[in-house]
Amino acid sequence: MKRSSSSPLALVLLLGAFLGHALGAQEPSRPTPIQDNSFLLEEAYNQEAGVIQHIQTFSRLQRSGDWVYTFTEEWPWGGQRHQLSLTAPLQRLASSPDGGRRGMGDLALNYRYQALGDGSSVVAFAPRLSVLLPTGNHNQGRGNGNPGLQVNLPLSVVLGDQFVTHMNLGYTYTPHAKDLLGHQADIGTTNIGQSFVWLARQDVNLLLEFAYTSGEVVAGPGVRQPTQSAFISPGIRWAYTFPSGLQVVPGIAVPIGVGASRGEKAIFLYLSFEHPFTRGK
Template sequence: MTNPTSPLLYRLLPALLLAASLTAQEKKEGPIQDNSFLVEEAYNQEPGVVQHISTFTRFQESKDWIYTFTQEWPVGGITHQLSYTLPWQRLASLDGKQAFGDVALNYRYQLLGDGEAKVAIAPRLSVLLPTGDEKTGYGRGATGIQVMFPVSVVLTDTLVAHSNVGATRTPNAKNPLGDKATTQDLALGQSFIWLVNSRFNLMLEYVHTRSQAVIGPDQTQVQTATYLSPGIRWAYNFPSGLQIVPGIAAPIGVGASRGEKAIFLYLSFEHPFTKTK
């Protein structure tokens, strides 16, 4: 998830209709890999395989929720990957209205390793389009640029770690009053995945964000959020090459975010779109 606008909220995505013509392939084997929730893994899509990801996050106290859909496509091979993320959200503080948010267009480069390597690195560059309405609080009103540096390390045969460092810069971001200022956000993440078996994993993710909100002309205010999120995911593998991965997590606020709780739901469909010999 992936989570290109806000590491906690917008790392949510996938659910979608499968292509009608799934081509024949061998049944997908091996451990679940590219299905992290809040912390991004460093594995690009395999050649000829597309992934559709849906996520839904609902916060207990505020009743806010956000749904995201992400689709990831390999470009030629594993080295290059393109994806996009579409957010649909509801902010209870804004009269409970539902609205479209800012869309993310993503490019990721497999700098080191792959799904078979002990260490993998896949930097991501995202353009955040101002498709949400900043006048109602559902967007930033300006184009933003985000960079993320995910690193994945296989620690043991049953334990994998994913680390994230990222930043977002949005020149001339707007608040609902029309005030403009440049905002700069920072995101840190760490997760540990216990491979109980190849089709069932226990997860523990940690995310910390430091973001800026526009509060006046050329004025911003720092906001921080920190969550610890235990979760589980499991896989259904089919002879056609289709893999379905559902998951659920319970983000819990810690530190300054103490007392905040959420429920996170995940669903991924991954399948081949080209024939293999």
């Protein structure tokens, strides 16, 4: 049963790769550089004017079998300076009281401001503010039971012709968060990360990411319990670019737990479709 839970996105990845290869063989075109989000981190490049992106991710922990699938839509708002996006998670927690049934998590509504640079700059900075809506069932461990706010500060720096690094610093605050029993407490989580991307080819990237979180969970009425996680994640992504402007980017990574997460391993799958939605460029 655990194996079958990962098959939908795996099939989508394989289908995307097959279609990309087939279409590319029929009508070859020059690929454009890949500037998608890193897998565990954000890159500081907003969507270009007139271009929309659909992103799917799937991650599954080896030991627990817990998995989460996310779907994200990114839209430019009047140009590249402003970007709106929505992230919807579907997840399964093996330890939840419902026996590990899949269900919706908390929805994120995001706004990003391109404060510095863009995809062609040496340095780019695009702070994000998100509202987290309590659409998940906190009684089953799939949400916090109340709205929250999240701030993330992604900074991207080009290190040369073939290397780029991305740094993230963020904080999530949820007042009156609830545990499985409905006990409430204010909780916060800090996230820190850095990734290095090797532009092995114009349409192939090798990634090495580090992601660390230090936060709290509700452990009783007004009681907070500290929690931490840390992963190093090697990965690869590649692109198929078509004359229509469509770019398909599949990817795969293997997050490996270190520190507080030592001994844990995961599989991470990524699939992005980016295309124009106006008659612009």
